[in-house]
Amino acid sequence: MARVAQARSLGKYFLLLDNMLVVLGFFVVFPLISIRFVDQMGWAALMVGIALGLRQLTQQGLGIFGGAIADKLGAKPMIVTGMLLRAVGFALMGIAQEPWVLWLSCFISAIGGTLFDPPRAALVVKLVRPHQRGRFFSILMMQDSAGAVIGALLGSWLLQYDFRLVCAVGAVMFVICAGVNAWLLPAYKLSTIRTPMLEGMGRVLRDKRFITYVLTLAGYYMLAVQVMLMLPIMVNEIAGTPAAVKWMYAIEAALSLTLLYPIARWSEKRFRLEQRLMAGLLLMSLAMLPMGLSSNLQQLFTLICVFYIGSIIAEPARETLSASLADSRARGSYMGFSRLGLAIGGAFGYAGGGWLYDAGKSINQPELPWVMLGIIGIITLFALWWQFSTKPVEPSMLEPGN
Numbered sequence: 001m002a003r004v005a006q007a008r009s010l011g012k013y014f015l016l017l018d019n020m021l022v023v024l025g026f027f028v029v030f031p032l033i034s035i036r037f038v039d040q041m042g043w044a045a046l047m048v049g050i051a052l053g054l055r056q057l058t059q060q061g062l063g064i065f066g067g068a069i070a071d072k073l074g075a076k077p078m079i080v081t082g083m084l085l086r087a088v089g090f091a092l093m094g095i096a097q098e099p100w101v102l103w104l105s106c107f108i109s110a111i112g113g114t115l116f117d118p119p120r121a122a123l124v125v126k127l128v129r130p131h132q133r134g135r136f137f138s139i140l141m142m143q144d145s146a147g148a149v150i151g152a153l154l155g156s157w158l159l160q161y162d163f164r165l166v167c168a169v170g171a172v173m174f175v176i177c178a179g180v181n182a183w184l185l186p187a188y189k190l191s192t193i194r195t196p197m198l199e200g201m202g203r204v205l206r207d208k209r210f211i212t213y214v215l216t217l218a219g220y221y222m223l224a225v226q227v228m229l230m231l232p233i234m235v236n237e238i239a240g241t242p243a244a245v246k247w248m249y250a251i252e253a254a255l256s257l258t259l260l261y262p263i264a265r266w267s268e269k270r271f272r273l274e275q276r277l278m279a280g281l282l283l284m285s286l287a288m289l290p291m292g293l294s295s296n297l298q299q300l301f302t303l304i305c306v307f308y309i310g311s312i313i314a315e316p317a318r319e320t321l322s323a324s325l326a327d328s329r330a331r332g333s334y335m336g337f338s339r340l341g342l343a344i345g346g347a348f349g350y351a352g353g354g355w356l357y358d359a360g361k362s363i364n365q366p367e368l369p370w371v372m373l374g375i376i377g378i379i380t381l382f383a384l385w386w387q388f389s390t391k392p393v394e395p396s397m398l399e400p401g402n
């Protein structure tokens with residue numbers, strides 16, 4: 001038992017190291033895509049929205065296949081291969097001069113994410129005890145926030161020289177990630193049994209409650225992904241410089257590092273997971289509604305603060321709830337399928353958000369996309385309330401052995 005406990009402890013430290021490298025590599029590049037191609041190159045926001053939506057739809061939509069393969073082959077080969085593909089996608093993005101090249105780079109990057117993301121999520125479920133998962137997810141998200149602001153700062157600094165340099169640094173980060181995983185990651189099995197691909201996928205597809213929950217989250221993700229598309233554009237427009245985007249991520253980092261863990265610890269003792277998810281979504285929706293009316297950075301950053309606080313409340317609960325509803329006999333398949341809501345919500349959030357942004361500008365109604373997103377958030381909130389009011393998550397589902 002002491003060896004098992006030591007292996008779990010070392011595994012958790014590795015997950016933290018791996019997560020920091022992945023977050024840094026991602027955020028060096030992705031927050032600056034909309035600024036590069038919309039602001040600097042003059043492309044329509046819809047073109048960039050399609051690229052970002054394609055990445056989201058491909059990576060998360062195919063997640064169940066990546067997870068099912070990982071259930072069969074193990075985590076390590078999938079993670080290393082996926083990270084190398086992500087590096088190739090970033091390198092191609094740096095030379096994109098036409099929309100189709102940007103779309104192709106996002107597609108290759110997405111295939112890489114399809115391979116490495118579900119097994120990494122399943123490793124968290126495998127190595128972290130159920131009663132510790134909420135706190136561990138909170139620590140990961142604090143790390144995400146710190147990595148996001150550091151990555152955005154580095155990317156913004158590099159952008160003043162050349163966007164190709166931004167992408168090259170992101171690519172190198174993922175090559176380093178692949179090397180670290182190839183060197184340090186043990187050959188873990190993800191599930192309690194070596195589940196054949198079709199059997200693992202079948203378990204998920206027969207779980208109607210899990211499918212309904214995952215699809216409902218598409219509305220939540222339509223709001224969440226605007227951190228990568230419309231929020232950077234909005235900050236850049238009002239501030240008049242892309243350098244201001246880093247302050248948006250600095251706000252997120254400051255709030256996450258000071259509030260995320262205490263809120264998670266306080267709320268997990270008083271509220272059910274689904275209640276915390278819905279409370280966070282409500283704040284995010286209310287922040288979206290007036291966003292388009294902001295006329296200065298103070299107003300905009302105030303609303304962004306409310307949005308981030310909602311995300312801080314919702315995200316650990318959402319991730320823990322997904323893990324709690326997963327079948328331990330097919331963890332990779334479940335965690336892969338759980339990304340489908342992000343695939344659908346991300347695709348519609350990016351492409352639809354870009355289209356609404358262009359439409360709002362053309363008819364001189366800049367508040368249009370923000371009001372629509374707020375309404376979608378409220379509808380999603382009612383859908384979640386309906387699901388969990390009829391069948392709340394049982395405490396027994398969070399016990400060891402689930």
